[in-house]
Amino acid sequence: MQASSISVIRNERSEASIFAVGIGVFVAIAIFFRVVGLSLIQSDVRDYLVWSHEWWHVQDPFHLPVYPILIWLARGITLGLIPEGMVMQLVSLLGWCASVYFVAKTLEFLRIKGRHWAVALYALFPFVGVSYAAWPISDSIAHAALAGSVYFLYRRSWWALTATLAVSLLIHKALWPFALGIAIVGVWRHGYPLIHFVLSGVPLVIYWLIGVANGEQLSWMVHSNLHKEIASHSSLPVFDGVFGTLASGGARGLIKGGLLLSMLIASVVLGVIHLKRRHAEMIVLILPIFALLVILNQWEAWAPFRFGKILAIPAVMALQPGRLFSSLDRRPWAYWTFIVVLGISQLVFAFYMDRFFAARNA
Numbered sequence: 001m002q003a004s005s006i007s008v009i010r011n012e013r014s015e016a017s018i019f020a021v022g023i024g025v026f027v028a029i030a031i032f033f034r035v036v037g038l039s040l041i042q043s044d045v046r047d048y049l050v051w052s053h054e055w056w057h058v059q060d061p062f063h064l065p066v067y068p069i070l071i072w073l074a075r076g077i078t079l080g081l082i083p084e085g086m087v088m089q090l091v092s093l094l095g096w097c098a099s100v101y102f103v104a105k106t107l108e109f110l111r112i113k114g115r116h117w118a119v120a121l122y123a124l125f126p127f128v129g130v131s132y133a134a135w136p137i138s139d140s141i142a143h144a145a146l147a148g149s150v151y152f153l154y155r156r157s158w159w160a161l162t163a164t165l166a167v168s169l170l171i172h173k174a175l176w177p178f179a180l181g182i183a184i185v186g187v188w189r190h191g192y193p194l195i196h197f198v199l200s201g202v203p204l205v206i207y208w209l210i211g212v213a214n215g216e217q218l219s220w221m222v223h224s225n226l227h228k229e230i231a232s233h234s235s236l237p238v239f240d241g242v243f244g245t246l247a248s249g250g251a252r253g254l255i256k257g258g259l260l261l262s263m264l265i266a267s268v269v270l271g272v273i274h275l276k277r278r279h280a281e282m283i284v285l286i287l288p289i290f291a292l293l294v295i296l297n298q299w300e301a302w303a304p305f306r307f308g309k310i311l312a313i314p315a316v317m318a319l320q321p322g323r324l325f326s327s328l329d330r331r332p333w334a335y336w337t338f339i340v341v342l343g344i345s346q347l348v349f350a351f352y353m354d355r356f357f358a359a360r361n362a
């Protein structure tokens with residue numbers, strides 16, 4: 001059998017194992033939440049659930065309507081026989097599966113060596129890879145739209161890209177810079193038709209106009225975010241989320257701040273590498289993460305880490321032609337150690353979430 005065929009089989013088996021491990025960890029976390037009595041219906045999860053019962057009304061300036069619509073659809077499909085929290089978890093799990101699939105197919109299409117390492121890193125990204133599917137906010141759906149956009153860009157599937165970009169703009173505001181960058185690079189480097197570029201933004205504009213027609217101010221979609229998420233909580237005008245968190249002290253501040261600092265360093269290093277290589281497609285995945293680290297305050301600083309899993313694609317691209325992965329693949333224990341460590345990190349974060357909400361609700 002040729003080496004290329006062996007590599008394909010290895011990648012397919014590895015990717016199948018990633019799905020199995022990820023779903024297994026998801027189930028373990030979901031069971032853990034139930035055993036310890038952690039209610040899913042609180043914080044942002046509750047906001048999305050409440051909105052899903054009247055998704056046709058604009059009622060939340062912080063969030064966007066696609067996820068509530070999906071919850072509403074899933075609840076109808078399951079005939080209301082499944083508890084609503086579990087319905088949300090199932091929707092999020094499907095989003096996680098879709099995002100992992102799109103990342104794997106993108107790297108397969110680009111014939112990237114060592115792609116199974118990147119897919120593993122993406123799927124089980126430290127602490128947040130699958131835990132935010134078991135804690136069902138909109139992240140998994142957002143990741144699916146972002147990963148799908150990257151895939152359709154490379155495949156030059158213009159109608160699919162247009163639809164995915166349009167949907168992504170109505171899932172999570174963190175996707176806005178990603179979507180704009182992908183669309184611009186599509187037009188500039190891949191021949192993405194300008195009319196499609198325009199069409200991708202039409203649903204967002206309509207949604208904004210509906211809010212204005214209902215009496216909201218012109219800046220209603222971003223006004224609250226500017227005050228709550230960007231206004232600094234320290235003397236630092238920028239990087240408050242990273243260095244302000246570090247300066248807050250305590251184990252939580254040091255660990256969270258350290259993780260954010262590592263994300264900042266990774267985005268800078270990867271950005272420099274891909275700027276030198278003129279990989280515009282990678283720059284538009286890196287730059288939004290860096291920008292979020294610059295502007296978000298301490299309360300919202302975790303967002304760039306949650307969305308930073310997309311950096312798995314620029315990371316594996318930066319390591320091409322992949323001699324490192326050829327060496328690592330001769331040591332199967334290295335890959336499985338990597339998988340196990342990433343999986344354990346999800347469980348650790350689930351435990352932290354239980355402690356965090358227990359303290360907040362005390």
